[in-house]
Structures are given as structure tokens and as C-alpha cells.
Amino acid sequence: MLQAYAVSDVREAEARLLEETPDGELMRRASRGLADVVAERARQRQVRRVVVLAGPGSNGGDALHAGAVLAGEHDVEVVALAPQLHAGGEEAARSAGVTVHGTDPDGEELPAAVRDLIDAAEVVVDGMLGIGGRPGLSGMMRAAAETVPGTAYVIAVDLPSGADPDGVAAPEHCVVADETVTFGVRKPVHLLPATAPVVGEVTLVDIGLEVGVAPVVERVEHADVAGLWPVPAAGDDKYRRGVLGVIAGSEEFPGAAVLCTTSALEAGVGMVRYLGPERPEGLVLAACPEVVPGRGRIQAMVMGSGVPVTDGETSDRRQIQWFRQALASEVPLVVDAGALQLLGHWQRTGHLRCEAPTLLTPHAGELASLLSELREEEVSREDVEADPVRHARRAARSTGAVVLLKGAVTVIADPDPRVPVRTQADGPHWLATAGSGDVLAGLCGALMAAGVEPRDAGALAALVHGFAAHRANPGGPVRALSVARAVGPAVAALLTG
Numbered sequence: 001m002l003q004a005y006a007v008s009d010v011r012e013a014e015a016r017l018l019e020e021t022p023d024g025e026l027m028r029r030a031s032r033g034l035a036d037v038v039a040e041r042a043r044q045r046q047v048r049r050v051v052v053l054a055g056p057g058s059n060g061g062d063a064l065h066a067g068a069v070l071a072g073e074h075d076v077e078v079v080a081l082a083p084q085l086h087a088g089g090e091e092a093a094r095s096a097g098v099t100v101h102g103t104d105p106d107g108e109e110l111p112a113a114v115r116d117l118i119d120a121a122e123v124v125v126d127g128m129l130g131i132g133g134r135p136g137l138s139g140m141m142r143a144a145a146e147t148v149p150g151t152a153y154v155i156a157v158d159l160p161s162g163a164d165p166d167g168v169a170a171p172e173h174c175v176v177a178d179e180t181v182t183f184g185v186r187k188p189v190h191l192l193p194a195t196a197p198v199v200g201e202v203t204l205v206d207i208g209l210e211v212g213v214a215p216v217v218e219r220v221e222h223a224d225v226a227g228l229w230p231v232p233a234a235g236d237d238k239y240r241r242g243v244l245g246v247i248a249g250s251e252e253f254p255g256a257a258v259l260c261t262t263s264a265l266e267a268g269v270g271m272v273r274y275l276g277p278e279r280p281e282g283l284v285l286a287a288c289p290e291v292v293p294g295r296g297r298i299q300a301m302v303m304g305s306g307v308p309v310t311d312g313e314t315s316d317r318r319q320i321q322w323f324r325q326a327l328a329s330e331v332p333l334v335v336d337a338g339a340l341q342l343l344g345h346w347q348r349t350g351h352l353r354c355e356a357p358t359l360l361t362p363h364a365g366e367l368a369s370l371l372s373e374l375r376e377e378e379v380s381r382e383d384v385e386a387d388p389v390r391h392a393r394r395a396a397r398s399t400g401a402v403v404l405l406k407g408a409v410t411v412i413a414d415p416d417p418r419v420p421v422r423t424q425a426d427g428p429h430w431l432a433t434a435g436s437g438d439v440l441a442g443l444c445g446a447l448m449a450a451g452v453e454p455r456d457a458g459a460l461a462a463l464v465h466g467f468a469a470h471r472a473n474p475g476g477p478v479r480a481l482s483v484a485r486a487v488g489p490a491v492a493a494l495l496t497g
């Protein structure tokens, strides 16, 4: 499990460690680790010259010390992007023979020689700002960041300069890194949706840091799946493994029912009972002969995928009844698409609470509608996209359910604000395709029918969904049905390592 700690907690832990270690030791550890990574990446690219962008604080200090270490075997050129650099770092770099190029701190344009230097760079170390940085870049720093060519391999020190260390604000101007070398532990910037896309691959350098408090963000990794996935034991039968009820699909969107049930079956559910109108039912039975139509005992229900709701009504009135009964029952629930809308309305009017373990699976637009309904205030899709974690948390608190907010980085928020938020970023961008959410809902349902609690079910489902999409057509487009069919083999690959 990847874990990220609040910047304030990291600062405190660093302060404690600084007191226990000789002067300069921490920066020495950090910069040596950084230099090792830079040397390796330069070697892989057969590049000798390394361009270091150095800012005013300790982040610049790390980069300058690393430059000094690298100078023996590399041509290291530093661009100073502050009136004053970290004194010890600058001295170390200059003593090692590194050239330090100055810039006008009040200017807007880089000196021509510096611009050419950055423009021709193949390996860039971004040490302008670290966890002491305010989000966004201006002046020389922004000019330097914008001059870095897209072809260069950019290694950010601790975090890409300009990115919000807390991972909340998505700044317009920041460095986009291929790799980020961070120290001790991950910070929220590395895992949260607003900033994760500019961080690239994260490499952790051990500096002996122990944070000693709970993380604020977590991410389930491939290696965690075997420990969390409900694998059947010798004595299990289909009922013990979990029976999933599915209320999905409609005359308008019949295929959603097929996608949802297919992925639930591929994920290894004991049995699926399907409830829905005639046309989707026929399609489900044709595609998945294992499915049993009609009601019966179930261990979890997934509902709402492909069921459009207009003014509180669906084209098949029975679905509204089934939703209502499911929501009033003690059965664990996955609430998707159309059912989210009804949930919002019913909760606001005080008719229902999520008493049973419940997982809501909205995308940004659905979460905006749900919050607008629940809180009787206008929340737009843009509001949600601008701060997905806060909005997912608000919805979780208001409903008492775990909220899985779908996106390139999926957010899973618990109603209890002390529980770390989870983020998963496992799928290719090709996964943004019609029916993809129906596949995810089926996966969540299969896990909850097997007794997996909603937070783990959401994280596992998002991971397997993304992994299955990669496997379905590596590097290319995928359709939702291919993802659903790839779920079984993807789970097998994850379980057998």
C-alpha cells in the first residue's frame, strides 16, 4: 500500500530527525540518493550533460549538492532561479567545478545563453521549489519551466516545482516531471488527483524518516491484491461466495446490464440474480447464461447502471420500487448512475439513510448533482473537478456511504474524515469510454457480495478495472466489453503474482 503523509507531519518528523543527526546529514542523504537516480537516468540515455534548475530553499540545496556529486562524471550546469541559492549547496557545487548561470530575479525573460542551455537539455533536474513552495510559478521560474523541451527527461526533486505540496490546487503553471525523487515518505502531491498527473513516476529515497502518525492518502498496489481479494476456500459454495443482485439496464440502455453482470461474473461472484425489464434481461441471459433472473436471497446489490431517472421516475416503474427496497434493507449496496439521483432525493427528504455498507460510484457530474440535491445548493461539475477530494468527502459525510469518485485518478472517500482518502490511478486514458462505469459497478458489487468492505471493494475494483483495460489491448483503445471480459484473467495475474 502506498501511503502519503500530510506536509505538516513530514515537517515535524524532519525537524525531529534533524535534531538527532549531525549537521547537513539529512541533505547529504537526500542529495546522494537523488544523484544516484540522475546518474542512472543519464546513463540509460547516454547523456553526459545535466541541467539543474535551482531555487532559493533546501529543495535547491538538495539539487545543488546532487550536482556536486554528479560533477565528477557529468557536465553539470546550474541555472540559479533566485537571488540567493542555498549557501552550502552553492558552495559545494562551485567547489566541484559546476558552472552556475545567474538570471535576473526581477526579469521576465531568461538570458539568451540560459534559454539555449535549457532548450538543449536532455536531462533536467528541477530543484526550484519543494514542500516549501506555494502553488504556481511566475517570473524566471515560470520562464525556465516553459523552456524545458518536451523531449528532455525531467527529474523533479521532492515534487515538481509549482505543484501544490498538499495536492489540492491544480496550478496553471508548474513543472511537468517524468520522475519525482522524493525523500523519506510520499506527500499528498504524489497521490492526489490535482497534482498526481504532473509528478510522473515516484522514486523514494530513504533518509531514515519516521513520521509516526497516520497517513492522509493511501493507494492500493498490485502486490496488495492477493491479501485483500476474496479467494474461495475448499468448503465454499456459490451462496457462501456471495450472491449479487443486479438492478441495471433499461429499454434505453440495455447493454449496461450485460456489462455489469459480465464483469461481476468475471470477478468471481458466486451467483448473479438479475432484476430488470424484458429486453435487457434477454440480453443478459444470452450473454451470461450463469445469471438467474428474478428475486431471491442476495448478499449485496448493485443498482442504477444504465437506468435513467427523470423526475424521480424510470421507464420501468418496478425499478424504483426495487431501489427503494434495497436502500431500506440491510444488504450492502453499490449505488451507481440513476440510483444515485434517487438516493439524493430520498435522503434529502429524510426517507432513507445508508445504514448498510454502501458504496456510491458517481463521476464528477453525478457527484455534482448528488451534492446539489443533498445540500440544496448549486454544485457544478467544474466545482467537483476543481477539488475532487473535498467534494467526495462532503458527499460521504452527508450520505454515510463510501464515495468512489471516478476519474483519471479515482478518489475513494470514507464518511469518517480521519480515515485516509484512497486514490487509484491504474487505467489507461482509453478507459474513458461508454459502458466503462457499468463494468466498474459490477466489479464493486462482486467484491461486496463476497463481504469486502466498501473502501477496499472500491480500491480493488478501480485497480482491477484499470489493469484489465491495460491487458485487454496494451497501448491501444479498449471497449467496455473487452475490459469486462479481461477482468477474470487480470485477477488471476494479480493473485498469482
Ligand SMILES: NC(=O)C1=CN([C@@H]2O[C@H](COP(=O)(O)OP(=O)(O)OC[C@H]3O[C@@H](n4cnc5c(N)ncnc54)[C@H](O)[C@@H]3O)[C@@H](O)[C@H]2O)[C@@H](O)CC1
Binding pocket: 014, 015, 018, 026, 027, 030, 055, 056, 057, 058, 059, 060, 062, 128, 129, 130, 131, 132, 133, 134, 135, 136, 137, 138, 141, 157, 158, 159, 162, 183, 207
Ligand atoms: N527539512 C528537511 O529535513 C529536509 C528537506 N529537504 C528538502 O527541503 C525542501 C523544503 O525546503 P524549504 O523549506 O527550504 O522550501 P523550498 O525549497 O520548497 O522553497 C522555499 C523557498 O521558496 C520560496 N517560494 C515559495 N513558493 C514560491 C513560488 N511559488 N515562487 C517563488 N518562490 C517561492 C520561499 O519564499 C522560500 O524562499 C524539501 O522539499 C526537500 O527537497 C531534503 O533535503 C530532506 C530533508
